[in-house]
Amino acid sequence: MATLNSNYIAVVGLHGSGKTTYLAALWHTLTSGEIESELVLDQLDGDQTYVESVHAAWCRCEEVKRTSMLEETEIKIRVATRSAGWRATLAFPDMSGETFERQLESRACTEDYAQQFAGVDSVLFFVSADKQTDGIPIVDMNDMGEHDDVGPVLNVVPEEWSSRAVPLQVQAVELLQFFLRPPFVRKARRVAVLVSAWDLVRPIGIAPLDYLNREFPLLRQFLSSNLDSFEFQVFGISAQGGVVTGPDRDRLLRMTAASRISAVGPTPRTDLTSPLVWLAQNAAPGK
Amino acid sequence: MSTAAGSSTCSRPGCPAAEGGSCLEGHQPITSCPFYGRETALISGLSNSATPTNWVMFDSGEPLGQHELDALLRQRHATRVAIIGERDSGKTTLLTSIYGCFLKGAFAGHEFAESRTIRGFEKRAFLGRVDSGLNQPDTPHTSLSDGLSYFHLRLRIVGNGRRVDLLLSDRAGEMYRDARRAPSKLLELTELFDADWIVILLDGARVANPVERTGAFHAVRQMLRALTDTHPQHFSNARVVVVTTKIDLINMSQDLLDLVHEFEQNLLATFGTKTAELSCCRIAARDPTGYLEPAHGVSDLLQTWTAPIIIHRGPRELPHGLKSEFDLLLKRTTGSWQL
Numbered sequence: 231m232a233t234l235n236s237n238y239i240a241v242v243g244l245h246g247s248g249k250t251t252y253l254a255a256l257w258h259t260l261t262s263g264e265i266e267s268e269l270v271l272d273q274l275d276g277d278q279t280y281v282e283s284v285h286a287a288w289c290r291c292e293e294v295k296r297t298s299m300l301e302e303t304e305i306k307i308r309v310a311t312r313s314a315g316w317r318a319t320l321a322f323p324d325m326s327g328e329t330f331e332r333q334l335e336s337r338a339c340t341e342d343y344a345q346q347f348a349g350v351d352s353v354l355f356f357v358s359a360d361k362q363t364d365g366i367p368i369v370d371m372n373d374m375g376e377h378d379d380v381g382p383v384l385n386v387v388p389e390e391w392s393s394r395a396v397p398l399q400v401q402a403v404e405l406l407q408f409f410l411r412p413p414f415v416r417k418a419r420r421v422a423v424l425v426s427a428w429d430l431v432r433p434i435g436i437a438p439l440d441y442l443n444r445e446f447p448l449l450r451q452f453l454s455s456n457l458d459s460f461e462f463q464v465f466g467i468s469a470q471g472g473v474v475t476g477p478d479r480d481r482l483l484r485m486t487a488a489s490r491i492s493a494v495g496p497t498p499r500t501d502l503t504s505p506l507v508w509l510a511q512n513a514a515p516g517k
Numbered sequence: 518m519s520t521a522a523g524s525s526t527c528s529r530p531g532c533p534a535a536e537g538g539s540c541l542e543g544h545q546p547i548t549s550c551p552f553y554g555r556e557t558a559l560i561s562g563l564s565n566s567a568t569p570t571n572w573v574m575f576d577s578g579e580p581l582g583q584h585e586l587d588a589l590l591r592q593r594h595a596t597r598v599a600i601i602g603e604r605d606s607g608k609t610t611l612l613t614s615i616y617g618c619f620l621k622g623a624f625a626g627h628e629f630a631e632s633r634t635i636r637g638f639e640k641r642a643f644l645g646r647v648d649s650g651l652n653q654p655d656t657p658h659t660s661l662s663d664g665l666s667y668f669h670l671r672l673r674i675v676g677n678g679r680r681v682d683l684l685l686s687d688r689a690g691e692m693y694r695d696a697r698r699a700p701s702k703l704l705e706l707t708e709l710f711d712a713d714w715i716v717i718l719l720d721g722a723r724v725a726n727p728v729e730r731t732g733a734f735h736a737v738r739q740m741l742r743a744l745t746d747t748h749p750q751h752f753s754n755a756r757v758v759v760v761t762t763k764i765d766l767i768n769m770s771q772d773l774l775d776l777v778h779e780f781e782q783n784l785l786a787t788f789g790t791k792t793a794e795l796s797c798c799r800i801a802a803r804d805p806t807g808y809l810e811p812a813h814g815v816s817d818l819l820q821t822w823t824a825p826i827i828i829h830r831g832p833r834e835l836p837h838g839l840k841s842e843f844d845l846l847l848k849r850t851t852g853s854w855q856l
Contacts (some may be wrong), residue, residue, distance in 0.1 A: 337636075338572040365620060366647045368654045369803055369811060388649040395648050396639050397620065404578070404635055412574045447622040448629055455630035455673035455680065 237510045239323050240347050243356030244398065244404055245327030248426025250295070252502070253305065254288035255469035255491050257281050259502045260309060264488035269503035272317055273312035281305055291482045291490075302326055305396035309503070310382065318510060322354065328406055335393045353409075353421045357402055357446060357448070359466075360427035365397030372480065373408045399446040410459060421462040422505035428466035428494065438464040438494060465495040465505050468476040470500060580687055582665035589633065589669065595682035596761060597667075598822055599708040602718030603736050604690035607802060610656045611718070612668050612685055613642040614802035614812040621677060625816030627823065630680050631671035638668060645803065654803055661689045665708055681823045684710070691833035697736065700743040709744065713758050714822055715742065719780075721763030721787025721799075725773060734780050741784065745791040756794040758821065759784060764814065765804040789810060796821075 243249045258264075260271040280303050285296050302325050310317045325344070333339050389395070396404075410416050425431070425438055436444070442464050443450045453462045471490030472478040482490055493500045581589065600608050616638040618624035620815065632638065645654035667684040674681065686708040696702040709715060717740055723733035737759060740769045744752045759781065781797040789795045800814035 267675055278586070333575070336572070337575045337577055339575070341571045341573055344573045364648070367645055367803075367811065368647055368649075368651060369645070369805060369807055373645055386650055386652075388651050391640050391643045391777060393636075395643055396636075397647075400620070400639060402636060403629075407631060407635070408575055410631065443622075448620050451619065451623065451628040451673075452630065455628050455671075480526060 232385055237318055237352060237480075238350055239349045239354070239506070240353045241322045241325060242330060242353055243327060244330055244401055244405075246360075247327060247356035248333065248424070248467070249325070249327070249354075249356050250284055251288065251469045252282060252354075252426065252467060254294050254371065256502050257285045257307075258288065258487060258508075259491060260307065262488060264486065265491065265501060267501040267503045268311060268499075268507050269309040270312055272308040275306050275308045275319065280478070281307075286469070289487060291470070291479050293474055294470075302329065302331055309506070311507075316322065317345045320506060320510070331393075331401075334396070334401055334404055339408075339413075347409075348414055349417075350366060351417075351419055352355065353406075353419055354505060354509065355402075355406070355421050355423050356426055357398070357442075357449070358426045358430045359441070359445070359496040361380075361398055361445075365400070399448045402446065402449045403452045406449075408458065410456075420462055420509050421460045422509050423449075423453070423462055423464045424505060425464065425466045426469065428492070429468040429470075429472055431466060431492075432468070432492075438466040441466065461494055465493055465500065467502060468492045469502070538835070543740055578634060580634050580637040580663075580668050581684070582664075582666055585633070586667055586684065589682070589684075593682055595669075595684045596713045596822055597684045597686070597708070597711050598714045598716060599686045599706075600716045600718065601686075601688075601693045601706075601709070601714035601740065602690055602762075603694045603720065604658070605722070606690060606718040606720035608690065609641050609659055609687065610645075610802045611760075611762065611800070612687065613638060613645060613656065614815060615670070615685075616668075617642055617645070618812050618815070619670075624812070625819045626675050627672040627681075627819065628675055629670070630673045631669075634670040636669075637666075653805055659687055659689045661691055663687070663689065665706075667708075674823060683822060692742065694736070697740045697743045700747040703743060703747055710748075710751060712755070714758065715744075716818075717757065717759050717779075719761045720761060721761050721766050721801075724761070724777060725763075725766040725770075728798065730776075738784065738787075741788045745788055749791065753794060754793050757788075757792050757796075757831060758818065759797045760797070760818065761797070761799040763801060764799040765801040765809050767799075768809075 241249055259267050260269060261272070284294050302323060303322045304321060306319055306321045308317070308319050321501060329343070406421070408414065409419065423438075423442060425441060428438075431441055434441075439450075453460050469484065469491060470482070471492070472482050491502055493502050493504060495504055497504070528728055576585070592609055600611065602608050615624075616632075619627075619629040643649050644651060644656060649655075660818065664687045664688060670683045670685070672681050672683065673679070688708065690707070692702075696706055703709060717737055719737045720729075720733050723729035741757070744755070744757075759836075761767070761777055761781075767777060777799070784797065785795060798814055798817055800812070800818065801809045802812055802815060804811075804813065
């Protein structure tokens with residue numbers, strides 16, 4: 231059995247992929263004692279201002295404010311298993327999605343980021359189920375109609391390409407591909423893929439890995455084809471329980487805070503802390 | 518950065534378009550040329566764009582130039598495919614259709630493992646997507662000034678887990694037209710001499726057009742003749758596939774299908790013995806009507822490229838007539854190069 235020690239976990243995800251909301255719900259899971267989670271808070275450690283502020287918004291069923299590049303901060307949480315057999319400090323940065331979008335656009339990262347992530351073994355990787363279909367080929371649209379009814383070529387000036395036109399799944403693959411080449415070291419890493427807004431998917435009754443294969447097929451292929459670099463597991467997490475910006479908010483407010491949180495994964499007893507336990511098992515003691 | 522359609526400026530040095538002439542890059546309409554409507558200073562300003570000193574650069578994600586190609590080949594073996602065809606024959610569309618298939622899932626028994634040129638693929642695929650605002654798919658034209666570049670795909674073969682790196686060449690079609698007309702220029706097309714596979718495209722749209730048909734057949738036949746007559750020793754070891762593109766435009770006429778079949782048989786009879794392997798196939802990378810599935814016929818092509826390579830150890834002609842001490846050493850130690 232692995233021992234949890236000091237584990238640095240990289241948190242990677244694009245804008246709106248649910249990183250900060252996860253942090254808020256994780257804080258509630260660890261501190262409230264309302265949820266049968268694998269991990270609990272062991273001891274307060276350092277300044278909790280930031281995590282308390284995002285948690286406060288989460289408690290009010292408000293949209294948890296996205297992290298801006300100016301607010302990026304590293305969070306340290308001392309956790310233990312319920313039996314207190316394991317103790318560890320989990321350290322992970324709450325990085326803005328804009329940081330990762332800039333990487334894709336400028337094909338560069340800061341030296342600080344490169345140093346911080348260079349030797350990292352564990353990655354929490356976020357994608358959201360609350361996404362719009364993108365990258366649709368025109369021929370697929372034509373195929374939906376009558377074959378003989380392809381319209382004339384309209385004399386229109388096409389939109390100009392920008393990195394924002396790149397489909398989400400391709401952006402996700404690019405972010406992980408960066409880890410395969412300098413300035414990062416190519417090594418075996420564990421990647422916990424967290425599909426946020428899982429409440430949108432749950433009614434379909436699909437497993438997280440199957441969902442990834444259906445909605446992010448390039449990402450699933452990439453991970454499956456690089457198991458020597460990325461050992462991965464896929465989790466579905468619902469950190470808010472629903473859409474807090476619409477009429478659903480009243481329903482969520484009537485629920486207990488803990489019942490808004492749910493998670494599914496490779497084992498039936500998955501909770502919001504399970505991805506962290508799985509990642510931490512990868513780290514060698516003392517790292 | 519915007520393209521000022523209607524402007525008479527052109528940032529391509531020496532292009533007559535700036536004086537109202539035709540596009541040196543061969544773009545029609547002229548506004549589709551990436552240089553047209555741009556000030557020279559704007560283009561050169563790009564390369565001077567300041568990167569903060571505390572930033573670390575990743576690879577560009579664009580098609581690989583010689584430097585990036587060498588770096589990759591120092592790390593691992595890759596199968597090189599030279600895709601040659603004249604302007605608008607469908608070279609770039611073939612490339613983007615292969616990439617596009619992996620966006621939807623496993624393709625032809627392969628899964629996507631990595632690409633160092635995703636940004637390049639994305640840029641070229643964009644005009645085929647709804648987001649472009651077009652109602653019919655289009656593909657940007659590869660410019661003469663782009664020179665030779667390679668697209669990269671690393672694929673995992675589902676059956677055995679083996680991973681294969683593919684390098685697919687991209688170059689403006691005008692260069693191939695010039696080379697078949699003046700075969701001495703073939704030496705400039707280094708991709709032909711480095712290739713594990715040579716793919717020659719027969720433009721199906723030209724075959725379907727009675728005015729263009731004979732010229733289209735002639736272009737492919739003459740390219741094969743230029744290769745096998747000018748460098749017989751090298752290309753006797755070559756594996757060549759002649760691919761008829763846009764087959765959706767031909768399928769509607771049995772007469773056209775018969776013509777293509779007859780042409781293919783003639784090629785096999787004439788050049789089959791002059792190459793190590795010569796085959797023909799037909800594809801519709803992107804049938805706008807949707808009758809044929811996307812990348813129709815492309816799966817067989819891909820499987821051909823990723824099949825294990827049998828290394829020919831017969832004598833080979835040194836591609837560029839190099840006679841350095843290293844070449845002489847190679848000859849002495851292996852005897853496999855003819856100087």
